Amino acid sequence: MNFIGISLTHKTASIEVREALHLSKEESSELILRLKENIFSSGFVLSTCNRTEIFGFPKDGKFDFQPVLKTLLDFKHVENLKPENFVKYFSCSAVKHIFKVASGIDSLIIGDSQILGQTKDAFQLSEDLEFTDSVTKRIFDTSIKVGKLSIRETLIGEGAVTISFAAVQVVGKIFSSLENKSALVIGAGETGELAATHLRDKGIQRLSIANRTFDRAEKLAKKLNANVIEFDKLKDKLNEFDIVFSATSAEGFILEYDDIKLNMKKRKGQPICLMDIALPRDINSKASQLDNVFYHDIDSLNIIVNQNLQKRQSEIPKVEKIILSEMISFFSWYNTLDIVPTIKAIREFFEEIGNDELEKIKYKLSSDGFEKVEDMTHRLLGRLLHNPTMRLRQIAEKGTDPNEVASMSVLVKELFDLNSESHEKETK
Amino acid sequence: MRTLEFQHPPITSKFEIFSILAFAIGFSFFLLELISEVHKTGVFVIGISVFFQVLSTIFILDNYEVKEVLRNNLLGLHVISALLGYAGFTVSAVYGILFTIMYKQIKRNKFGKIFVQLPSLELLEKLSFYSVIIGFLLLTFAISIGIIWLPQAFSDFTYLDPKLISTTIVWLIFGTGILTKLVGNWYGKKVIKFFLIGYALTILSMFLANVILPSFHSFY
Numbered sequence: 204m205n206f207i208g209i210s211l212t213h214k215t216a217s218i219e220v221r222e223a224l225h226l227s228k229e230e231s232s233e234l235i236l237r238l239k240e241n242i243f244s245s246g247f248v249l250s251t252c253n254r255t256e257i258f259g260f261p262k263d264g265k266f267d268f269q270p271v272l273k274t275l276l277d278f279k280h281v282e283n284l285k286p287e288n289f290v291k292y293f294s295c296s297a298v299k300h301i302f303k304v305a306s307g308i309d310s311l312i313i314g315d316s317q318i319l320g321q322t323k324d325a326f327q328l329s330e331d332l333e334f335t336d337s338v339t340k341r342i343f344d345t346s347i348k349v350g351k352l353s354i355r356e357t358l359i360g361e362g363a364v365t366i367s368f369a370a371v372q373v374v375g376k377i378f379s380s381l382e383n384k385s386a387l388v389i390g391a392g393e394t395g396e397l398a399a400t401h402l403r404d405k406g407i408q409r410l411s412i413a414n415r416t417f418d419r420a421e422k423l424a425k426k427l428n429a430n431v432i433e434f435d436k437l438k439d440k441l442n443e444f445d446i447v448f449s450a451t452s453a454e455g456f457i458l459e460y461d462d463i464k465l466n467m468k469k470r471k472g473q474p475i476c477l478m479d480i481a482l483p484r485d486i487n488s489k490a491s492q493l494d495n496v497f498y499h500d501i502d503s504l505n506i507i508v509n510q511n512l513q514k515r516q517s518e519i520p521k522v523e524k525i526i527l528s529e530m531i532s533f534f535s536w537y538n539t540l541d542i543v544p545t546i547k548a549i550r551e552f553f554e555e556i557g558n559d560e561l562e563k564i565k566y567k568l569s570s571d572g573f574e575k576v577e578d579m580t581h582r583l584l585g586r587l588l589h590n591p592t593m594r595l596r597q598i599a600e601k602g603t604d605p606n607e608v609a610s611m612s613v614l615v616k617e618l619f620d621l622n623s624e625s626h627e628k629e630t631k
Numbered sequence: 632m633r634t635l636e637f638q639h640p641p642i643t644s645k646f647e648i649f650s651i652l653a654f655a656i657g658f659s660f661f662l663l664e665l666i667s668e669v670h671k672t673g674v675f676v677i678g679i680s681v682f683f684q685v686l687s688t689i690f691i692l693d694n695y696e697v698k699e700v701l702r703n704n705l706l707g708l709h710v711i712s713a714l715l716g717y718a719g720f721t722v723s724a725v726y727g728i729l730f731t732i733m734y735k736q737i738k739r740n741k742f743g744k745i746f747v748q749l750p751s752l753e754l755l756e757k758l759s760f761y762s763v764i765i766g767f768l769l770l771t772f773a774i775s776i777g778i779i780w781l782p783q784a785f786s787d788f789t790y791l792d793p794k795l796i797s798t799t800i801v802w803l804i805f806g807t808g809i810l811t812k813l814v815g816n817w818y819g820k821k822v823i824k825f826f827l828i829g830y831a832l833t834i835l836s837m838f839l840a841n842v843i844l845p846s847f848h849s850f851y
Contacts, residue, residue: 373737373742375751376733376737376746376749376751376752377737377751377752377753378751378752378753379750379751379753379754379757471816471818472816472817472818472819472821473816473818473819474752474753474818474819491738494819494820494821495818495819495820495821497737497738499740503740506740506742507742510742
């Protein structure tokens with residue numbers, strides 16, 4: 204199987220290089236057109252912030268990675284990018300690599316939930332640009348199947364593996380539902396935005412944003428359909444919230460122990476979750492001593508993240524089992540592809556002989572007589588070829604024993620000397 | 632079934648009572664599960680239920696004299712509702728303990744199996760509170776029947792009977808607990824602590840009243 208590919212991931216390149224090489228959808232489309240023109244007959248390009256993968260079937264059938272690399276580098280110039288940053292795959296290993304990527308076990312965060320969607324998009328792009336054939340399509344379908352099976356049948360995607368998601372998980376263990384709760388996110392940076400998005404996804408009823416720069420708070424609030432609270436009035440309004448996420452880059456505490464104590468008085472002891480996901484911390488951790496105050500910082504949330512990562516790690520063998528079984532079924536199918544040309548060749552071979560012989564007697568018979576002989580010849584050929592054709596098809600469709608298929612194919616070709624026949628034809 | 636077989640309410644021996652208690656706890660838990668759709672705490676509650684039923688099954692007798700007064704159906708209602716009431720308090724205590732465990736786990740950053748398996752604190756608190764309310768209502772019902780009917784049935788009836796006093800104390804404790812939650816807006820740990828201490832006092836007062844002090848209320 205002359206399937207090859209190059210891959211640059213978090214394992215082989217720094218984040219700067221990965222980011223610089225990242226291809227947008229438009230860029231990927233353009234690169235595909237170039238590859239299609241010069242190098243591959245079919246394939247795909249997958250590019251995310253953590254990986255760029257280019258795979259396909261070379262037109263010349265050779266395992267030559269250089270043209271692929273060259274096309275990519277001509278297309279996108281990236282400084283400090285070295286050939287060592289790429290891992291090269293071919294044949295079986297290439298297929299296995301794609302399955303691993305789709306399953307999420309090759310991701311920076313094991314079991315990453317986004318990669319399957321990104322892979323699907325990449326495959327779709329190839330289909331849209333007519334950069335596929337039956338084999339690549341089968342690889343795409345099986346990859347997606349592997350990804351789905353991994354999620355469904357293993358725990359590879361279970362549990363929170365980011366700080367902000369872990370924080371939301373803890374909140375879920377304190378309040379039964381977020382639908383009648385209100386939350387405040389302090390800090391409208393990347394972390395704050397992520398936390399606010401998670402809370403929205405979990406169905407929080409009231410969401411407010413506070414940020415030292417008012418405009419940024421307003422921008423994020425607009426995006427998430429939230430309210431804005433002025434940074435200076437934060438402490439006065441704190442008692443209105445059941446959940447507070449703090450993710451600012453401020454030095455020193457924004458909320459002191461006394462602020463929380465006063466707040467709890469105002470809340471009449473109603474429970475409050477304080478998730479301090481900032482570094483350095485925003486809330487004085489002494490607050491955790493108060494009753495019904497659930498304070499967690501990055502360190503304590505990291506415990507959950509690490510636990511979940513470990514659990515996911517231990518699921519990898521199960522995913523690899525899925526990959527192996529899908530590899531077996533893929534290659535069984537692939538090996539049966541051999542039989543199709545064989546069936547075609549044997550039919551052509553017989554028909555040619557029939558036509559030859561008919562030609563010889565064409566002018567020795569009356570047209571009526573010739574028609575009868577012609578009919579008989581076709582019937583005869585049909586009956587003679589019926590059983591072998593059906594048997595070969597059956598073997599191919601079953602596709603369980605590639606060896607049987609291969610040996611049958613070789614036997615038929617040898618018996619009728621079909622190789623030279625078809626070869627002759629091709630060269631003609 | 633024993634009621635049908637022996638023609639009296641199933642309240643004539645300690646072990647019949649245990650059986651009812653087991654049934655009552657199981658039943659109240661079943662109701663709670665239906666209402667709350669929580670399915671992971673059953674093992675704790677059913678454990679208690681099984682304990683009482685096992686005791687009952689081992690020691691229960693089939694043939695013995697049943698006092699006339701114990702054959703009364705009104706008394707049956709009185710005892711069964713009181714027991715159901717106590718079952719409610721027991722279920723509440725179980726949820727209270729689970730709440731306390733979960734509360735400590737979260738506070739101490741322990742995110743192990745317990746953290747993963749148990750429902751949220753808010754829900755545990757709610758379940759505990761609901762079972763207290765159910766228990767309280769049933770106990771109120773039992774006391775009402777008792778006050779109306781007892782003076783007629785027993786010649787030596789007295790309001791100073793230890794069991795009456797202890798039950799009144801229990802009723803007052805849980806009544807106050809419910810009031811603080813509803814009116815005083817108490818939350819979380821404070822309410823749960825109150826109910827747990829209330830439950831401990833309940834057990835203690837029941838023990839004192841039933842085992843140590845003599846009373847017309849003792850039949851076995």
